[in-house]
Amino acid sequence: MKQLLFIFIFAGITSLARSQVILDMENVFGVTPCNVWCWNRVASNMLYYYFGSTPSKNEIAEVARQNNSLFDFCDCTTCILNPDSCCKPIMGSVTQLLNNWGLKFFNIGLPTCSILESYFSVNKPIVYWFDGHFITAHGIDVDDVYIIDGNEQDDIILNINDIGLGRDFENAYVAKFSPDCSDINEVTYRILDSRTYYSKNTIKISGQFEGNSASVFRSDNNIIFDYKAYGPSVLGFKIETGSSLVIYTGENNCP
DSSP states (O other), rough: EEEEEEEEEEEEOOOOTTTTEEEEOOOOOOOOTTOHHHHHHHHHHHHHHHOOOOHHHHHHHHHHHTTOBSSSOOOSTTTTGGGGGGGOBBBSOOHHHHGGOOOOOOEEEEEOOHHHHHHHTOOOOEEEEEETEEEEEEEEETTEEEEEEETOOOHHHEEGGGGGGGGOOOEEEEESSOOOOEEEEEEEEEEOOOEEEEEEEEEOOEEEEEOOOOOOOEOOTTTTTEEETTTEEESSOOOOOOOOEEEEEEEOOOO
């Protein structure tokens, strides 16, 4: 039976209308002189979204080189010291490369609006592939899809018909598990966005909820909440006015 352990609700919480689910996914890749690293941008952004940190773009390229995934022969000894020589497309899918960091994906073909909404609702962005180019979808508003494109510095919005059947897009991939879905989920940073955190067993919280963040923590029946120290003398976590925290147990939300 599901139990509600704690609930703190303050002002500023709004719900999204049906078919409007937009994940707060940051484009952390930055700029690079390499114009064929769309796959590297996807890898950087996905790793940051799932784990809160990311290797450098050169380190990601080095993993691709070590796995013989670069499209052309790389006549270098390391992409970290000589990144220009690794400015190449990737063979196969960037989702295969992300397996090196424990992110495993499955192919969902070309999803409809309702399928996109179902994945975004459990905090899963989608990786699209077409003709050697990779992009990341992280939101939907009716039939408009929010995209991070390696060829663009800012978010773009594409109609679902532009990334569906009959277009150049060939496949889409989604991760097999939700963000932070691990045996022990440690949340130890400033929480600025609205997100659902998942854990199989223990959640350790020492974060500070700021702004208008509305975060939910869900786990299975074996949950133990371990509140680490916040600051030098305060136990637990801090929630600023305008933010909310809801904690559930008794649900298995770790696909």
